Amino acid sequence: MLFSARRYFTFLFTLLFSSSVFADSIASYPNGWEDWPVVKESMNLPADTVLPPDASLFMQESVRAYSWINDGQGSPLTIRVNPKKLEEYKTHGPYSDGPTVIAVSEAQGIIWVTEHFGGLALYGSYNRKGEDISSMHSSLEPAFCQSCHDTYKDICINGTCTEPVSSLYE
Numbered sequence: 001m002l003f004s005a006r007r008y009f010t011f012l013f014t015l016l017f018s019s020s021v022f023a024d025s026i027a028s029y030p031n032g033w034e035d036w037p038v039v040k041e042s043m044n045l046p047a048d049t050v051l052p053p054d055a056s057l058f059m060q061e062s063v064r065a066y067s068w069i070n071d072g073q074g075s076p077l078t079i080r081v082n083p084k085k086l087e088e089y090k091t092h093g094p095y096s097d098g099p100t101v102i103a104v105s106e107a108q109g110i111i112w113v114t115e116h117f118g119g120l121a122l123y124g125s126y127n128r129k130g131e132d133i134s135s136m137h138s139s140l141e142p143a144f145c146q147s148c149h150d151t152y153k154d155i156c157i158n159g160t161c162t163e164p165v166s167s168l169y170e
């Protein structure tokens with residue numbers, strides 16, 4: 001009886017804090033990503049970046065969403081692709097199941113993961129130890145990733161946004 005009461009309270013506790021439960025990463029942490037080929041070196045732009053006046057809404061939102069990174073100073077961003085999925089990545093899919101591509105914000109070691117399952121893109125955020133950090137900042141929650149990656153369908157195809165720099169891996 002005592003045991004089940006404790007379980008009941010654990011359950012209640014989980015419900016109370018369910019908002020943080022739902023914010024958990026959905027994509028899994030891809031062990032061994034350090035050996036994945038780098039397809040692009042990019043940047044999280046610093047907070048004081050002045051974008052050209054004709055910058056797309058997509059660009060503006062992408063810069064604004066992550067202007068908090070590294071205390072607003074920006075960071076190098078390395079994009080690595082699962083070696084088994086290089087061909088799929090070149091054409092923005094269609095993607096087979098499993099972890100597809102990561103973007104590593106180098107300054108703080110934030111690892112953005114995009115995985116595919118049944119053709120759907122799943123998102124997650126981890127630190128270099130593989131710990132889920134999606135609750136560290138609202139912009140690291142999977143729902144927020146979706147709001148950009150799954151919305152700008154002319155740019156982000158099948159959940160991947162970067163124009164593949166094919167020359168790097170040909």
Ligand code: HEC
Nearest residue numbers: 042061062101102103112113123124140145148160161162
């Ligand atoms: C407001 C828009 C926006 C949001 C929100 C966003 N991204 Fe992205 N994402 C981009 C852009 C733009 C790029 C391309 C960056 C580049 O090439 O320099 C990108 C690139 C990536 C890449 C590299 C592969 C690719 O081409 O798509 C991954 C992986 C990724 N994002 C995962 C995530 C995850 C996980 C989240 C949520 C924690 C997230 N993104 C939130 C805009 C966004």
